[in-house]
Amino acid sequence: MNLTKINYEADEKWADVVPILQQEGENSLAQIAYTDEYSQATSYLRAVMASNEKSERAMELTEHIINMNPAHYTVWLYRADIIKTLSLNPVKELDKLEAISLNHPKNFQVWGYRQSIMSIIPTLPPKELSFLAKVLAKDAKNYHVWAYRQWLVEYFSLWPTSEGKGSELFFIDSLLTNDVRNNSAWNHRYFVLFGRNVESVMPLDIFTQEINYAMAKIDTAPQNASAWNYLKGILRKQKKGAKEVEHFALQYVSLEDESKIRSSHALDLLAEIWAGEASDKACQALDLLSNKYDPVRANYWQYRKSLIKAAQAA
Amino acid sequence: MSQASSAGDKTSGKAPTLNIALHTRYWVRCLKTFLPTGYQEQDSSRLVLAFFILTSLDLLGGLETHTTPAERADYISFIYSCQHPGGGFRSFPGTDFGLQHATTPENARWDPASVAGTYFALGALAILGDDLSRVRRQETLDWIRNLQHPDGSFGDLAAGGKNATVDGGQDVRFCFLAVLVCAIVGEEQSASEAVGKCVDVDRLKQFILDSQTYDGGIARKPNCESHAGSTYCAISVLKLLDLLPTDAIPSLAENTNQVSPTFLQNLLHWLSHRQTTMLYDYRDTDIFDEEDDEEDHTSDTPGFAVINATPALPPSLLAFERMDLYSSDRPITAGLNGRVNKPADTCYSFWAGATLAILGHGNLIDRDANRRYLLDKTQHRIGGFGKFPGVPPDILHSALALACLAIHGEPGLKSVDPVFCVSKEVKARLDKVTWKRRD
Ligand SMILES: [Zn+2]
Numbered sequence: 001m002n003l004t005k006i007n008y009e010a011d012e013k014w015a016d017v018v019p020i021l022q023q024e025g026e027n028s029l030a031q032i033a034y035t036d037e038y039s040q041a042t043s044y045l046r047a048v049m050a051s052n053e054k055s056e057r058a059m060e061l062t063e064h065i066i067n068m069n070p071a072h073y074t075v076w077l078y079r080a081d082i083i084k085t086l087s088l089n090p091v092k093e094l095d096k097l098e099a100i101s102l103n104h105p106k107n108f109q110v111w112g113y114r115q116s117i118m119s120i121i122p123t124l125p126p127k128e129l130s131f132l133a134k135v136l137a138k139d140a141k142n143y144h145v146w147a148y149r150q151w152l153v154e155y156f157s158l159w160p161t162s163e164g165k166g167s168e169l170f171f172i173d174s175l176l177t178n179d180v181r182n183n184s185a186w187n188h189r190y191f192v193l194f195g196r197n198v199e200s201v202m203p204l205d206i207f208t209q210e211i212n213y214a215m216a217k218i219d220t221a222p223q224n225a226s227a228w229n230y231l232k233g234i235l236r237k238q239k240k241g242a243k244e245v246e247h248f249a250l251q252y253v254s255l256e257d258e259s260k261i262r263s264s265h266a267l268d269l270l271a272e273i274w275a276g277e278a279s280d281k282a283c284q285a286l287d288l289l290s291n292k293y294d295p296v297r298a299n300y301w302q303y304r305k306s307l308i309k310a311a312q313a314a
Numbered sequence: 315m316s317q318a319s320s321a322g323d324k325t326s327g328k329a330p331t332l333n334i335a336l337h338t339r340y341w342v343r344c345l346k347t348f349l350p351t352g353y354q355e356q357d358s359s360r361l362v363l364a365f366f367i368l369t370s371l372d373l374l375g376g377l378e379t380h381t382t383p384a385e386r387a388d389y390i391s392f393i394y395s396c397q398h399p400g401g402g403f404r405s406f407p408g409t410d411f412g413l414q415h416a417t418t419p420e421n422a423r424w425d426p427a428s429v430a431g432t433y434f435a436l437g438a439l440a441i442l443g444d445d446l447s448r449v450r451r452q453e454t455l456d457w458i459r460n461l462q463h464p465d466g467s468f469g470d471l472a473a474g475g476k477n478a479t480v481d482g483g484q485d486v487r488f489c490f491l492a493v494l495v496c497a498i499v500g501e502e503q504s505a506s507e508a509v510g511k512c513v514d515v516d517r518l519k520q521f522i523l524d525s526q527t528y529d530g531g532i533a534r535k536p537n538c539e540s541h542a543g544s545t546y547c548a549i550s551v552l553k554l555l556d557l558l559p560t561d562a563i564p565s566l567a568e569n570t571n572q573v574s575p576t577f578l579q580n581l582l583h584w585l586s587h588r589q590t591t592m593l594y595d596y597r598d599t600d601i602f603d604e605e606d607d608e609e610d611h612t613s614d615t616p617g618f619a620v621i622n623a624t625p626a627l628p629p630s631l632l633a634f635e636r637m638d639l640y641s642s643d644r645p646i647t648a649g650l651n652g653r654v655n656k657p658a659d660t661c662y663s664f665w666a667g668a669t670l671a672i673l674g675h676g677n678l679i680d681r682d683a684n685r686r687y688l689l690d691k692t693q694h695r696i697g698g699f700g701k702f703p704g705v706p707p708d709i710l711h712s713a714l715a716l717a718c719l720a721i722h723g724e725p726g727l728k729s730v731d732p733v734f735c736v737s738k739e740v741k742a743r744l745d746k747v748t749w750k751r752r753d
Pocket of ligand 1: 659660661662701711
């Protein structure tokens, strides 16, 4: 159906409704040059909401307004309520959402709404994950989509039990193979492995597995902050300190031969490892970062140095 | 880059300057003429837009000179017309059914007050010199209390009353806005006491601590990706609750209630790494997927556009497998990004920069490099600032760029409170509203 040019005033289907015009004085703030179409449609929306009408025509009206302003928050809540009141088919509604989600992927409401519709569906619809893959193919770092996907993993218990095809780990790995700097994918990896409340289900060698995974990815791109952050995060989670990766980091750094320095993140991690027992080397690494390898953060590296000095003085 | 779309002066090698008169003209236009139809998608954030227009004009020192007392009185009436009978403010007039249509238990949910509408209304009233005496204080406090969820986070919408349906939640942005509202509306002088009187502070604190991710930044909610906008909201809450240490070098004898030194060190590491020389220029259209261009400037929350997703990086910029080695004779230009491995975006100069300032570590970024990014790269020749170099200005990015410059002491701008995002004069007014107890 073409919803773009509905004239409610001329449509006899709407003849019984008295529109409620928006009230605001002359000198209001942030006045927007609304289109006539939007002003008219929202006036009819206020009228059906005031009488709490749950009907087929109210559904159409909400769709019309969503197309003009997907950030209109009550229109989504109202639409979800119509679906529930009229017991409309939620799976059909998901199909309908596909176009608007792809046209407005960065809209906040559309994903919250999807979650509320999905909550009344008992099992994961077969098309859902391929739909999300399609959205992520347009923007692999879409924050709303990832937040929604986390909810989906928890709600339908999609925790990975293997790295096999169809698992969350397989999907994440394919994204990281495509772009190893996709920080959203790294974060999702951490979530599916460590975000579950029941810690006991984790295999014991999970830390080794993930440290190896991060190190392999770092080796393909030594200047990629996401992979280093992940490595450090796993080490912290393991609560064993970073000493065990000193040798690994030294592959990208040499204090004796500067021409061998290939990663500022390796220097940073080594400065952290050395801060306690080899503070001179730590300070040398921090100076290299300040002066040459990451001068935009010179103040931060000097601050780190001041922490080492303060610890020595204490 | 072409001279045409930037107001900065780069060719002569002179230090860039902020053209106060030009920016004042931009903001007066936003205040007094209709915003273009493109803003229709931000209709439900009208009071947010209003706040950013007013606070920017105030920071530029132009509010009183460019408006008459009668106009300001009209603006104040408009804001109060958005006040909800059950406490709080709507964030736009569009849900109001009008006087002829009674609110009933059945339709109340379709005309809620919003937590964004409420803070930005209170802030805008204070900027306009109103004494807030017409604010329904007790109803607002009851309404805020009802917004809190059992996990400590806050919803953003409810239609008043202690048992009204709460919509939205699990988002640190709403926590931040709810805390600001409590701090203003509560009668206790200190924010932490006012908030503690109204909501469950322990659970709120836990929600925020649980939202710190493995890389040290803070996410919208637990398990999500760290994000500078969320981090700003989270740290502002901790600041108002007196949970941040005041010493730059953390001492071993911390107040046990405060965040741990580890929390803070991981956070500072992440925040300082938001500064980046990775910029992109929208005029290099060949590196862009056209579809990505359109969505970006839209507000994506009810009333509070923080999370600004950006297009995936073009492949040419992904060839970033090198360290940036700078020669000392070339000044660095570096803005801030909102997430790891994303390019700089004007608004994050504020979200991340202000967070560092709140933590007492505003100098951990290279302020000059950031200033060059704003003034040389994203400042626009018609005034205002764009999201990226070469992008037309919008209200949110223009306001946040000014606020960031004000935090760093830009000449010609009033000094700003980084948490409330209003000038310190206005903040002083908020501290002195009549109901604040003098102890
Ligand atoms: Zn932005």
